[in-house]
Amino acid sequence: MELKSTRDAYGDALIKLGDTNKNVVVLDADLSTSTQTNKFAKKYPNRFFNVGCAEQNLIGVAAGLAIGGKISFASTYAIFSTRAWEQIRNTVAHDNLNVKIAVSHAGLTNGPDGASHQSLEDIALMRVIPNMTVIVPSDAMEAEKAVTSEAYREGPTYIRLNRTKTPIIFEDDYEFTIGEAVKLADGNDLAIFATGTMVHEALEASKMLKTENIDACVINIHTIKPLDKDIIVKVAKQTGAVVSVEEHSIYGGLGGAIAEVLGEKYPVPMRIIGIKDVFGESGEYEELLKKHGLMAINIVKSAKELMGMKK
């Protein structure tokens, strides 16, 4: 299976954007090697701005460039972008500026660096801001398509990227449409909604469930906001039980967003799989996923519990 990190895809997409659109500018806060913006910096040094370790200024300068007509991509680690949350809220989002906050090392993917460098709350923090779009690509292909597509859409976006190489799910001809979830497996017994790295785990879980005669459909929610509410309600009606899974806190992320929709429109038994309101810690990425219950086997377990609760 081919592996590639979404940050790698981001770096590649930026170079292509730089070739085709001279208004694209890229900013980084002293992490350009990690976020892969260094590829753009090398090719377009005049349109790359390193602000040093200064995330508040990163967002402010990106906002100013956007007001001046540029398409600003601002990058750092996911966790450090939330340091400038108020700048993002009060300037970027309030004025609906063309700032694309594309951040790497999200979730647990920065494993050995430990809790201070992992980001498990960012989806919640970003999706609560009016005007903000939140995208969590599930693989490198989707990341590249999403980054390119967002460059040509007016307004702010938070794009959540990863350090770790993960399996490629989509083919070259995949078409990314903002706000439109993607059904990756059919099934009428229950639904698994997944985002980012967990989409692959959800697909594995659906295969395992099939061997036990449980047909689970798998939906890739790449856009957390605006959320594809229609497909969520439709699938909940079809299956009568849903599991959400994300590499993020169980509070305020994908699970929270889905629960908000179903709670109002079509309540069904639900399980939210994610980090259980704790900080991360040092460890290899796979070890951390295992420890925090973010493997296909954990999805299977929740799915089977839900099957017993179905009306």
Next chain:
Amino acid sequence: MQTSELYLLKKNMDAIKMLDEKARKIRKHVINMIFEAGSGHPGGSLSCVDILTALYFYTMRHNPMEPEWADRDRFILSKGHAAPALYAILAEAGYFPVKELLSLRKIGSMLQGHPDSDVSGVDVSSGSLGQGLSIASGLALAAKLDNKAYRVFALLGDGECDEGQVWEAAIFASHYKLNNLTAIVDRNGLQIDGPTEKIMCLEPIVEKWRAFGWHVSEIDGNKMTEIIGALNEAKITSGRPTVIIANTLKGKGVSFMEGINAFHGKTLSKEELKIALQELGGD
């Protein structure tokens, strides 16, 4: 002195007189607006009126008939609580009718309590302190990328300089040699909780900015000739951004408000309003 020099001097004196008169008018608007709104920040609005007047009626290239003119100079009110002063300036310049001013802070009004980019002539919303200089730096960079001649101005409060982001932007603007950027610090010496030097000392403020690589002018920020002189100097400074430390008086123009911190964020009583308007004189 030659005749031509005398002529220029006279012309300049006429210009200064016109600007002072404009500032007086703006101050009256500010007082009336905040009284009508029942809340707001008169002290820090009045302290920066002369600076704003010099910018909008002398230094900056802009056109109220074409607010989105691509080559216009840009201004960011980083000390957003002085919004009444900015709105009064914009109305007097012709961006929107003067009668709108009295809708400040009222529900449904475009004149929000802090600057909002929905207002004609306001390029960016502000109000949360510490952010304007970063945004201004980004705009100045955009101008350079596009080979545009427009210049960018940001007005900061002195208390605002407590914010770390101000210094992140200061180090950035000098690193990128943003000579098309001018920051002005409204050094009125007072912040909400008291004198700046008591709450969080900023001195030596001139040396601080100089150490960050900026061209620094220190002036009387309520004196039109000095403001214009410093703004002219900023224009011809090359290779680095300019900051003007403008020493001002909080509440400038109204005797019982001058230097009184209680008027940072409180409106006037009816009696005070009457006296203030009398002192400011004119129609």
